[in-house]
Amino acid sequence: MKRPAKHTGRRPGRNTTRALIEDTAREQFAKLGYDRTSMRRVALEAGVDPALVSHYFGTKLDLFIAVVELPIDPGALIDHVTSGEHDSVGIRLATAVLEILDDEVNRRPTVGMIRAATSEPEAARLVREFLTRNIIVPIAQRLETDHAEYRAGLVMSQVLGLTLARYIIGIEPLASHPRERIAVDLGATLQRYLLGDLSHTLPIDQKGADHELAPRHVRHALPARQATVGRPAS
Amino acid sequence: MKRPAKHTGRRPGRNTTRALIEDTAREQFAKLGYDRTSMRRVALEAGVDPALVSHYFGTKLDLFIAVVELPIDPGALIDHVTSGEHDSVGIRLATAVLEILDDEVNRRPTVGMIRAATSEPEAARLVREFLTRNIIVPIAQRLETDHAEYRAGLVMSQVLGLTLARYIIGIEPLASHPRERIAVDLGATLQRYLLGDLSHTLPIDQKGADHELAPRHVRHALPARQATVGRPAS
DNA sequence: TAGTGAATTCAGCACGTACTGAATTCGGCG
DNA sequence: CGCCGAATTCAGTACGTGCTGAATTCACTA
Numbered sequence: 024m025k026r027p028a029k030h031t032g033r034r035p036g037r038n039t040t041r042a043l044i045e046d047t048a049r050e051q052f053a054k055l056g057y058d059r060t061s062m063r064r065v066a067l068e069a070g071v072d073p074a075l076v077s078h079y080f081g082t083k084l085d086l087f088i089a090v091v092e093l094p095i096d097p098g099a100l101i102d103h104v105t106s107g108e109h110d111s112v113g114i115r116l117a118t119a120v121l122e123i124l125d126d127e128v129n130r131r132p133t134v135g136m137i138r139a140a141t142s143e144p145e146a147a148r149l150v151r152e153f154l155t156r157n158i159i160v161p162i163a164q165r166l167e168t169d170h171a172e173y174r175a176g177l178v179m180s181q182v183l184g185l186t187l188a189r190y191i192i193g194i195e196p197l198a199s200h201p202r203e204r205i206a207v208d209l210g211a212t213l214q215r216y217l218l219g220d221l222s223h224t225l226p227i228d229q230k231g232a233d234h235e236l237a238p239r240h241v242r243h244a245l246p247a248r249q250a251t252v253g254r255p256a257s
Numbered sequence: 258m259k260r261p262a263k264h265t266g267r268r269p270g271r272n273t274t275r276a277l278i279e280d281t282a283r284e285q286f287a288k289l290g291y292d293r294t295s296m297r298r299v300a301l302e303a304g305v306d307p308a309l310v311s312h313y314f315g316t317k318l319d320l321f322i323a324v325v326e327l328p329i330d331p332g333a334l335i336d337h338v339t340s341g342e343h344d345s346v347g348i349r350l351a352t353a354v355l356e357i358l359d360d361e362v363n364r365r366p367t368v369g370m371i372r373a374a375t376s377e378p379e380a381a382r383l384v385r386e387f388l389t390r391n392i393i394v395p396i397a398q399r400l401e402t403d404h405a406e407y408r409a410g411l412v413m414s415q416v417l418g419l420t421l422a423r424y425i426i427g428i429e430p431l432a433s434h435p436r437e438r439i440a441v442d443l444g445a446t447l448q449r450y451l452l453g454d455l456s457h458t459l460p461i462d463q464k465g466a467d468h469e470l471a472p473r474h475v476r477h478a479l480p481a482r483q484a485t486v487g488r489p490a491s
Numbered sequence: 492t493a494g495t496g497a498a499t500t501c502a503g504c505a506c507g508t509a510c511t512g513a514a515t516t517c518g519g520c521g
Numbered sequence: 522c523g524c525c526g527a528a529t530t531c532a533g534t535a536c537g538t539g540c541t542g543a544a545t546t547c548a549c550t551a
Binding site for chain 1: 528529530531
């Protein structure tokens with residue numbers, strides 16, 4: 024009956040364990056992504072029994088949901104960016120984004136969010152909802168242009184792509200280029216996406232229909248086994 | 258000594274197993290990414306014993322390396338895009354990219370590549386080398402502009418970002434917008450990245466230094482627990 | 492036709508995972 | 522103080538993972 028246990032039972036002192044787990048989990052998800060983060064590792068890192076994690080948060084996905092966040096206050100960012108001269112919102116946004124992401128502390132959760140979104144479909148849904156609700160829509164409201172949500176989506180795509188290319192994959196020379204120059208080039212793009220002329224303003228027949236693709240270069244999967252990454256199979 | 262085995266030993270008929278495993282693995286990596294693809298599942302899907310996968314390809318990473326490829330012939334794509342009028346290479350490239358990615362068959366390996374690159378650092382290195390060697394550098398050579406590799410990197414960032422936003426995360430309305438319109442808006446960006454004026458051509462004091470960030474909206478990680486995805490912890 | 496070596500499978504090891512049930516200890520309240 | 526319930530840990534279940542060694546069967550060649 025009385026199995027010899029060593030130091031089980033409630034801990035003395037104040038009650039901070041749950042928050043501790045939450046912080047540790049956030050850190051791990053950010054650093055490793057969803058798949059590569061294990062509940063055991065979170066518990067270990069938090070100096071806590073693995074069972075406590077399940078106890079407090081339920082499943083791994085529940086834990087993830089309870090924990091993901093962005094390194095910025097979207098509202099304040101949007102305020103800062105959209106105040107000031109209209110023809111420089113692009114570069115303001117680009118500069119802000121690059122300053123945030125160039126700081127490793129802030130970059131972590133962002134990268135983690137992307138990692139999670141690409142590996143767990145359920146996480147992708149959550150990220151989508153989060154981005155839409157907290158960033159896309161607010162930006163759309165602030166800008167009094169047409170198709171604001173579409174514009175915001177284009178912006179998100181360029182920002183996400185920069186994160187992927189510069190910070191995760193590390194494509195050169197983009198990865199080691201000075202922040203200020205990239206901000207200028209990126210800023211011009213964001214400016215156009217946010218406030219410039221888009222395809223909607225063009226007449227139908229200029230939408231690029233005459234640029235359809237001579238489909239000679241798409242391989243359609245089956246034959247071809249040449250463009251292989253790394254060394255060929257041994 | 259003679260353990261009763263049922264149908265072990267060499268299979269009758271022609272010898273296609275290795276290729277079979279390779280194809281199945283490619284499919285799985287593309288669909289699931291690196292972490293979520295298991296060698297056992299590959300073997301099961303290929304109707305083959307798990308040991309055969311290790312037998313032929315060694316470690317999981319070896320298998321991955323032997324298998325990743327892009328759905329296009331980069332050379333032909335580059336030819337197609339860079340031939341024709343200079344001021345329409347942007348939209349040609351954008352259209353080509355969108356046509357390729359809108360086809361689910363072609364999209365798979367691309368998405369898989371991104372998945373893998375975001376979850377496995379070693380895979381990210383391979384993807385980086387592949388993209389650089391087979392896409393960035395050729396484009397850089399074709400365009401007789403300055404800073405060609407930097408330009409190509411910007412292009413990659415926007416293309417990768419589009420893939421992430423439109424196809425993986427599914428940000429609306431970007432995800433369901435007609436291909437042709439996006440091609441126009443994206444094409445203008447790519448055009449500028451490829452052949453337009455970049456920050457290098459500007460005098461130093463216009464590089465945006467006066468746009469530094471009032472750093473009020475970056476949270477610097479520690480406090481704040483408000484901008485949470487999904488429902489708060491139960 | 493006999494023999495060799497490649498192809499294939501089985502069974503399993505060692506480990507990591509998510510998660511659970513019961514036991515134990517403590518904080519706080521009556 | 523006495524007690525209830527929350528907090529915590531232990532030990533374990535059931536399963537999935539990458540990978541290996543030996544045994545078996547077939548194809549091919551000498």
